[in-house]
Structure formats: C-alpha cells, structure tokens
Amino acid sequence: MGGVTGTTAPSRAQTRRWRQYLADERAEAAVYRDLAARRTGEEQAILLALADAERRHEQHWLTLLGDDVGKPLRGDFRTRTLGWLARRFGSVFVLALAQRAEARSSYDDDADATAQMAADERIHEEVVRGLATRGRNRISGTFRAAVFGANDGLVSNLALVLGIGASGASNGTILLTGLAGLLAGALSMGAGEYVSVRSQRELLEASRPGPRARTALAHLDVDANELALVYRARGMDPGEADERARTVLTSLEQFAGSAPFLVATDDEAAEVPVEEVDEHETIGTAVGAAVASFCFFATGAAVPVLPYLLGASGWTAVGWSAGLVGLALLGTGATVGVLSGASPGRRALRQLAIGWGAAMATYLLGLAFGTGVA
Template structure:
C-alpha cells in the first residue's frame, strides 16, 4: 500500500475504484429490493461487501473523496438495467466485471479485496445460473431462431442476387425463404420440446403404483427394487423401503413421496417449457430475423444498393444478438458479436459467389 504522498495518478485511480464500488453497491441493492428470501439476503451481503471496499478508498482519499466521483456511462447503464430489466441480464454484466478482478494487481487495495472479488464472481455465477437455466427454453429458441433467420435469408438473397436475376425475383425468393424457414423452425421446436416433455413424463411413476403398496409381500418387498432402479444402493433402498412399508402398516396408506420421481433435477424439468410457446417464439424470431435482409427490396431498392443495405442491416443485427448472448453467458459481448458477424457474412459471401457462378453459366 502506498505510504508516500499519493500522486495525481494514484488519486484518479482510487476515485475510479470508488466509483466502481458505489455503482456495484447501488446495483446490488436495487436487485435485492426486487427479490425475496435467500436471494435478497445474498445480494444484500454483496452490497455490504462493496460498501466496505468503498470505505477503504474513502479512507485513502480522505477529503479528496468528496465530492463523490461521478458514475461513468457504463455505471449509469448498469444501474438502469438493474432497475428495469431481468435479474439474469444484470447479474451477467456484474459477473463479467468481477471476472476482471481489478484488485489482483492493485498494491493499494487491502489484502482481502482481491480475494473478495474472486469469491463475488462465483456468487454471481451461482445466482445467474438459476436465471440462465430458466432462459434456456424459449430464449434459446428465440436467439437461435433470430440468428437462423438472419443468416439463412441473407445467404439466400445474396445467392439469388449473385445470379443477376431481377429485384422482384430476389424479393419473392426472400419472402418464400422467410415463410418456409419460420414454419420449419416452429415445427421443429414444437417437436423437440414436446418430445423432451414426453421423455420426462415416461420416467415418472405410474398412477397405480402408489395404491399397490399396501398389498406388497412384506417378505419379498418389491419396493426395494423400485428404489434401486431409481439410483439408491442396496442398503439405502432396503432401509427406505422398510420405512415406507412401516408407514403403510401404521397409517393404512403410503406417504406421498413413497414412489420416487425420475432422477432428474426439478430445474431441468422447468427448463422444458411449453412446446407451443417454444414453437411460437422460434417462428416469430426466425421471421423477424429473416425479414431484415428482405426490407431493402420491400422498400424498392435493387441491385448492389439493396444487397449492400441488406448486408449492413444484418451485420448490425448479428452484432446485437451475439452481444446479448455474450453478456448473458458472462463472455465478451464484442467477441461473441464479431463471431456471429463473421459466420453470417461468411455464409453470405459463399452463396453470392455460387450465385455468380450459376449466373455466369446461364442458370440465372
């Protein structure tokens, strides 16, 4: 820790740390105010830790801690998101900020502060994981649908444009691709989710099993085999079966949890959403994505102008969707956005070159 007179650079750095701690503290308190139970307690604990860190920098700064440093644009955005958007989105942003661990090489930070930041990242990862799992159904369908619509219809339009056909033909192909792709995506998502729900349902106990427990042969005790089939070892299964059958003899009926459900996590079952909801989300987002490269042609543009505007519009959309996925996954939004952009543009360039080849051969 600095023991000599702090330099202007030290003071600026300390005030920047203080601004970060104030912003994180406000974000955690805003999130805590909207939660209940254990989540509220955890978020409040994180806010208290940020306050302790802020007090450290205030002590170092002394009178120079006032007036309080103004929040940056990023801090303002973080606070605004915390108050208006889903918890998982804000937690993902906070998790990413903690992953940088600004105190790892900070000689003026208390010895425990870098460790605090590391642990805070894991706490945030755990909190965000619950929300990410809940998003994994319809959100997955929405993101994949939008990206598929953007990339596939852009590639289709660029391929058709490469052949040299008229703008009206390109527009017709684009609208056909939009409708066909959206219907295919919606149907595929419905079948996928419906099948997943049916597989889970097939693993649940039959309705008549509970009623049959009272008539079991206590010497043979078939219930032990049920528990072993559900994953308990022999001794655990025998003990559990003896306990349940004892309750049957005393009470005349089996307890509700006598027949175990499938060995699947409750959160896993919650993540398998309504098949109609997933299908509609997939259809709608594919269509919205596929509409973007068609818009220039709908607005009357043709030729290179239409193709250029389509490429630009889709590129912006791919950066946005990739960035959102990056934020929610705790990764770099810029990196994920650029990756989406390169994939989309790569597909468009390949199909355009194929279109040029077909057009040169007289197929267009």
C-alpha cells in the same frame, strides 16, 4: 491528516486509485440494492447481502483515505451503465453483466486490497452466476428458440436472396423468392420447435416417478427394502441405496404427504420432492418455443428482403441486404454473449463471420450458374 499504509503517507496515484475504488464499491452496492428492489424472497435477501459486502469493502478504502476522501467520484462507466439497467430492468441480462463485472476485479493484483476482499469478489462472481443461472433456466427454452429462429432467418434468407440475385434473376423473382423463403422457413422452424420441445418434455415425463408409486410407501416391507432397488436403478451404490431407502421407510410420518422419494438421480438429490424438479421449466413449453421460433425467424428473414421491398436493385440491394443482416447478426451474437456471461464482442463477430460466410458461399454459387448482378 491523510490516510496511510503502515507509516508511509500515500502517494497521489494511490490516493486517486483508492478514491476510484471507493466510488466503484459504492456504485456496485447501489446496483445490488436496485436489483433487490425488483425481487422478493430469497433472491432479494441474497442481493442485499451482496450490497452489504460491498459496503464493507467501501469502509476499507474510507479507512485508508482518512481525511483524503475528497469529493465523491462517480463509479466507472460500466458500473454506472449497469446501475442504470438495474434500475429500469432488473433482468437476467443485468445479472449476467454483473457477473462479468465481478470477474474483472483487480483486487488480486493490488497490494492495497486485502486478500479477503479479493476472495470476496471471486465468491461474489459465483453468487451472481447462481442468480443469473436461475434466470437463464427460466427463459432458456424460449430464448433458445428465439435466437436460433432469428439467426436462421437472417442467414438462410440472406443466402437465398443473394444466391438468386447473383444468378441474374429479376427483382420480382428475388423478392418472391425471399418472401417464400420467409414463410416456408418460419412455418418449418415453428413446427420443428414444437415437435422438438414436445418430444423432449414427453421423454422427461416418462422418466419421472409414476403417481401410483407415491401411495405404495406405507405398505412396503422395511426389511425387504424394495425401495432400495429404485435408488439403485437411478444410479446409487447398493449400500447407500439400502441406507437411504431404510431412512425413508422408517420416517413415513415425517414425509407424509410430500412423497420425496423416487426422484433422485444422485446421492445428494435422493429426497428432492417431485415439484422441485425444473427440467420442464428449463426447456420451455412447446407452444412458446414454436411461437418464438416462428416470429423471430420471420423477423430475421424479413431483414434481407427489405431493400428489394423498397425498390432497390443490383449492387445497391446486395449491399443493403448484407449490411442490415450484418448489424442484426452482431446484435444477436452480442445478446447471446451477454446472457452467457461471455464476451459480447467476440460472440457478435463470430455470428457475423458465420452468417456472412454462408451468404458468400451461395452468392458465389449464384455467380457460377448465372449472369451476375444486374
């Protein structure tokens, strides 16, 4: 006896759709299990809970199909690709792709899926977004420097090489200009990132509670409640600041050794320990950002010079430079799109348009002041 909805036997189209849903749910559960296998602690537990939820959805389709389950199907191409990546990498990029996969759920528009299943998928998206955010925070400082460095190297050196080339300069001059631009730009980017990140970390450090304040708790007058001034200075209402400070001061034994005060900037985080603040992790280290920026700028800036290094000249060199840089820009744009949970295609095309637009402007300027490509 086949599966039914109510008292009506399912159509062939319904049966095919249910079988595909079943395959997709099984594939998604496998993705979360594979991701969990590469993690420990809380993240592993969350991923395994998501896999269990997908199994509940799987059971829904098994119940509807009844004896019509048939031969197991493969999940859709995107889910299978995601599973392959999860088994081999398990990185934040895989979580970002999983976030987009959850957002594509069609259960909202399918009468055969329950409202709870549709709600589950929306919540799953937010759960995966939260896990991906942890990874984004861990790599954001170095990743930002790497992406900016590579993009700047690609665009600035392509613009420089094409601008000089369009002026009618010799191949030797173009090559020397490109290599000088590579070295000067990489050094400038590395130094700039170091100073920028170092300054940002110092500003954050200046805003963190001083270590001497930790030892003052036991000696404060509960009635005077000067601790409330700290909370008020960090944005809390006077009444709420008084209440929070009084709670902390009357519970010194509970908080002994942890010094959970003086960190909060809002009412929900007023008792978060200093060690749990992760602004420094988010912006990265100055040396790491500088090295990433230098290396990726140099790598990006080398791409438009390659054709000239290999002996190409004239329109051939221009075409190869623009084409190679275009491919690299598509790659960096797509990478940013994946990591941010946005459309990789749109981000790639945006990056390409910006890069080629800048190069075209300098090329036309070179034509205006030179004799054209030899």
